Structure formats: structure tokens, C-alpha cells
Amino acid sequence: MLGAGLAGLSAALDLARAGLRPLVLEAAARAGGVVCAHTVGGLDLDAGAESFAVARPATAALIDELGLTDRVRQPSPVGAWVRHAGGAAPLPALAFLGIPGRPFAADVRRVIGLPGALRAGADRLLPVRGPDRSLGALVRTRMGRRVLERLVEPVAGGVYAADPDVLDIATVAPALPAALAEAGSLAGAARQLRGAGGRPGSAVASLEGGLHTLVPALVAAVTAAGGTVRTGVRVTGLTGLSGLTDGWQVHTDAGTVPARHVLLALPAPVTRELMPDRIDHALTAALDQPVAPVALVTLVLDDERLDAAPRGTGILVARRARGPGAKALTHATAKWPWLARAAGPGRHVLRLSYGRGAGEVLPGDAELPALALADAGELLGVPLRPGDVVGTAVVRWDSALPVPRPGHAAAVAALRAAAAPAGLTVVGSAMAGTGLGAVIADARGQAAALIASLTAAGCGQFNATGGPGAGPGRAGWSA
Numbered sequence: 238m239l240g241a242g243l244a245g246l247s248a249a250l251d252l253a254r255a256g257l258r259p260l261v262l263e264a265a266a267r268a269g270g271v272v273c274a275h276t277v278g279g280l281d282l283d284a285g286a287e288s289f290a291v292a293r294p295a296t297a298a299l300i301d302e303l304g305l306t307d308r309v310r311q312p313s314p315v316g317a318w319v320r321h322a323g324g325a326a327p328l329p330a331l332a333f334l335g336i337p338g339r340p341f342a343a344d345v346r347r348v349i350g351l352p353g354a355l356r357a358g359a360d361r362l363l364p365v366r367g368p369d370r371s372l373g374a375l376v377r378t379r380m381g382r383r384v385l386e387r388l389v390e391p392v393a394g395g396v397y398a399a400d401p402d403v404l405d406i407a408t409v410a411p412a413l414p415a416a417l418a419e420a421g422s423l424a425g426a427a428r429q430l431r432g433a434g435g436r437p438g439s440a441v442a443s444l445e446g447g448l449h450t451l452v453p454a455l456v457a458a459v460t461a462a463g464g465t466v467r468t469g470v471r472v473t474g475l476t477g478l479s480g481l482t483d484g485w486q487v488h489t490d491a492g493t494v495p496a497r498h499v500l501l502a503l504p505a506p507v508t509r510e511l512m513p514d515r516i517d518h519a520l521t522a523a524l525d526q527p528v529a530p531v532a533l534v535t536l537v538l539d540d541e542r543l544d545a546a547p548r549g550t551g552i553l554v555a556r557r558a559r560g561p562g563a564k565a566l567t568h569a570t571a572k573w574p575w576l577a578r579a580a581g582p583g584r585h586v587l588r589l590s591y592g593r594g595a596g597e598v599l600p601g602d603a604e605l606p607a608l609a610l611a612d613a614g615e616l617l618g619v620p621l622r623p624g625d626v627v628g629t630a631v632v633r634w635d636s637a638l639p640v641p642r643p644g645h646a647a648a649v650a651a652l653r654a655a656a657a658p659a660g661l662t663v664v665g666s667a668m669a670g671t672g673l674g675a676v677i678a679d680a681r682g683q684a685a686a687l688i689a690s691l692t693a694a695g696c697g698q699f700n701a702t703g704g705p706g707a708g709p710g711r712a713g714w715s716a
């Protein structure tokens with residue numbers, strides 16, 4: 238298995254539990270991929286993903302299996318805000334991916350105005366037509382430009398770093414078309430998918446101590462079940478053995494490993510590079526998707542004026558909003574009460590993210606901290622002072638956010654159909670789209686299919702030379 242992000246690790250857990258003793262090779266010095274930690278201003282903080290969507294149950298299910306349920310924490314119920322072309326306002330409570338469940342609700346009208354609400358209300362009158370493939374096209378057609386630009390674009394942009402017009406519905410919201418057909422309106426579909434509650438802040442959860450604390454528990458579970466996770470081993474190539482089903486030589490910077498079956502759980506550009514010629518190039522279009530670079534700036538600062546959480550748990554910034562270059566700000570100490578306690582009175586953690594799409598050139602590391610401080614002051618309505626900052630970090634993710642274009646889900650199916658007979662399984666956000674719920678569910682689904690096929694082929698023992706302690710150059714290899 239290649240890559241020890243959440244996709245690779247959760248697939249490894251199931252393969253190990255099935256008795257297949259997987260070997261996971263990870264280039265970085267630590268497992269977890271985008272789920273990782275750093276220390277800023279003396280606080281251990283998430284450096285990548287920091288919460289999981291509760292609407293997709295796969296992350297919570299994994300957390301339960303790992304025995305971490307009692308560490309799950311809900312965010313503060315104060316909710317998040319959006320800054321749009323007309324000002325700033327709290328995000329509507331009842332919404333799915335920014336699509337309002339009740340277009341005439343007061344909190345929706347506060348963002349899109351009465352004309353926007355009237356246009357959005359037309360959704361109820363429009364017939365449900367065949368599949369719209371881009372999220373943007375669907376929302377614009379049914380609810381109009383204001384819902385798209387002031388609600389859906391900032392929310393979807395915050396998650397996918399992409400314009401909704403280039404996002405594949407079947408990947409980013411696979412349940413939406415069926416919900417739309419059933420409810421007869423987009424608002425009805427949003428209500429259905431969000432659940433009746435719609436409390437602000439109730440759509441995500443995390444772990445006390447940070448989401449990154451999931452990773453050591455997951456690695457320990459993989460190891461306890463008979464798998465091996467080796468970090469600091471970069472995979473550099475795959476060579477197919479002579480027959481279609483004879484297996485692979487996995488080349489790494491630490492030697493070569495024979496493998497009967499290879500599961501790739503890598504960022505899209507790396508999988509693209511490693512994909513052997515044996516797989517017809519015409520069938521690998523799913524890997525040609527653009528990737529959006531993102532820079533995260535974390536500021537830890539002492540400023541009691543922020544105790545009042547002036548923008549709730551944070552604020553999303555619409556493309557057309559004038560002013561700040563950041564696309565989102567998370568007020569982490571306002572969002573997570575456990576973090577506020579750990580930080581202590583008057584100390585705050587702000588996380589700003591930059592990057593709205595593939596190909597964007599982001600500001601350099603030298604500029605970002607000052608830019609982020611100015612943006613944070615403007616977004617929070619509280620001018621912030623450089624002298625109050627006690628810690629700053631800039632983290633860049635250049636290839637971790639693939640942009641699933643319309644047609645992506647079909648391209649993934651074509652790639653998988655071509656790869657499986659050759660002994661290759663491809664998982665991860667490159668296939669499933671961004672988000673832990675999607676990535677974990679997809680990886681575990683692919684692992685289940687692989688277990689079924691290997692068991693049917695009588696391959697349960699084929700890794701007899703591998704197992705704990707095995708490594709490149711001297712080990713067997715499975716899954």
C-alpha cells in the first residue's frame with residue numbers, strides 16, 4: 238500500500254483485520270498525510286484537517302472503532318459567518334454546502350436580501366430535470382446568482398478551493414441528485430441532507446486535543462491487527478511483472494519490494510506519475526484533474542478583544558467580497574472550547590487559508606504572516622497588533638486538494654475497472670474528492686472489494702514473507 242494518509246491507513250486497517258498483513262509505505266517522516274500537527278505559540282494544533290463532517294458517518298464510525306468516542310467534541314454553537322459583496326452576516330443555520338433549506342428564513346434574507354430570496358424561492362416551481370453535472374450550474378439555475386455567489390461559492394470554495402462551476406456534483410455531493418428528485422426542490426434536498434436540526438455549528442465535530450490525535454490511534458490499530466506502516470520510504474516507480482496478474486515490483490528510495498497487489502493512496506499528481514503504461518492512458522483521465530494549492534497561516538496572539546468571538550467560529554470570504562485575500566478564517570479558540578481552555582485567558586488561535594483554485598500563485602512565506610494579521614483584523618472587525626502575536630506558522634499544501642471536475646465520478650469508475658484486473662487499487666482524495674468522510678468511506682469500500690477478490694482467489698496467505706518488521710528490499714508485500 239502506498240501512502241499513509243487517512244485513505245491508506247483506513248484501508249490498511251480493514252485489510253489487516255482480514256488477515257492480509259498489509260505493508261504501508263509512506264514518504265513522509267510521519268503517517269497521517271493532511272491530518273497532522275504542529276506546535277505554534279506553545280500549542281499543539283492541527284496543521285491540516287481540523288474537523289470532520291457529521292453528515293458523512295465514516296469518520297465517526299472509524300473514531301468509534303478506535304475507541305476514541307469519548308474524545309469527540311462539538312464546536313461552540315455560535316456558528317460561522319460569511320463575508321460577501323454586500324457585507325458580513327452569520328451563515329444560515331439550515332443549509333447544505335451553502336444551499337439554504339429555507340430561502341425565506343431571516344438568516345438567509347440577511348445574506349441574500351429579499352430579491353435574492355424571491356429568486357431562490359423559484360426553486361420550488363421549477364421542474365427537476367436530468368443530471369446537472371456542475372454544482373454551480375445546478376444552484377444558479379434553481380436558486381439564482383445570489384445564493385451561488387454569497388452562500389454556495391464561499392462554502393464550497395472553503396472546502397474544495399474551487400469554483401462551484403467546476404465541481405462534479407456526483408463527487409462532492411453524491412446524495413444530492415437523488416434528494417433533489419425525491420424532494421422536488423433544491424431547498425427540500427438541502428433540508429433532507431442536512432437533517433432537521435440545522436443548529437449552527439452542528440455540521441462538524443473533532444477530537445479533544447486535535448483531529449491529528451486520530452493518527453497514532455489508527456496506526457496502532459493497523460499494527461495490532463498485523464499490518465506494518467513504514468514512514469520515510471518514498472515510492473519512485475512501479476514495474477509490472479510479465480503476466481497481467483503476476484504482480485508488481487514497487488521501487489522506493491530504499492530498495493524494491495515485490496507485490497502481488499498494490500493499493501495507491503497518494504495525492505493525484507503522484508498517482509498520475511506512478512501509473513504504469515500497462516493501464517491505457519485513455520482510462521486514467523480521473524488522475525488528470527487539477528489540484529488547488531492552499532496556504533494556511535496560523536496566528537497565536539494575546540488579545541482580549543477577541544474573547545467576544547466577533548465572527549463566531551470564523552468567517553468564509555466570497556470571491557466578490559472586497560478587501561481581504563484570505564478565503565476563510567477559523568477562530569479556533571472560539572470554535573473549540575477545549576482549545577480555549579488549553580490556550581488560557583485572552584490567548585487566541587486564528588487560522589487563515591489562502592488559495593481559491595488550481596493554478597493560483599499564492600503569496601510567499603515572507604509576506605503571508607503580515608498579510609494574515611491584516612486580513613484577520615479586517616475580517617474580525619478588530620485591528621490586530623503585531624506586538625500581540627506570540628506564534629506564527631505557514632503551512633503549504635500544494636497537491637492535497639484535487640478539483641473533481643464534472644464527469645469525475647464516471648472517470649474514476651473507468652480507471653478502477655481498468656486497474657483492478659492488473660492488480661492495482663486506487664483510493665484517496667484523488668478518487669473520492671476532498672473530505673475525510675468521503676475519503677474514508679471510499680477507501681474502506683475499495684478495501685472490502687479487494688478483500689473479497691483476494692479471498693476468492695485464495696490469496697489470504699500470499700504475504701507469508703512480509704508482516705511486522707518487513708521492509709523494502711527484503712519483504713513480502715500484500716494489498
Ligand SMILES: Cc1cc2nc3c(=O)[nH]c(=O)nc-3n(C[C@H](O)[C@H](O)[C@H](O)COP(=O)(O)OP(=O)(O)OC[C@H]3O[C@@H](n4cnc5c(N)ncnc54)[C@H](O)[C@@H]3O)c2cc1C
Nearest residue numbers: 240242243244264270271286287288472665666671672673
Ligand atoms: C489544508 C487542508 C485542510 C483540510 N481540512 C479538512 C477538514 O477540516 N475536514 C475534512 O474532512 N477534510 C479536510 N481536508 C481534506 C482531507 O484532509 C483530505 O481529503 C484527506 O485527508 C485526504 O486523505 P488521503 O489519504 O487521500 O491523502 P493524503 O492525506 O494527502 O495522504 C497521501 C499520503 O501519501 C504520501 N505520499 C505522497 N507521495 C508519496 C510517495 N511517492 N511514496 C509514498 N508516500 C507518498 C503523503 O506523504 C501522504 O501521507 C483538508 C485538506 C487540506 C489540504
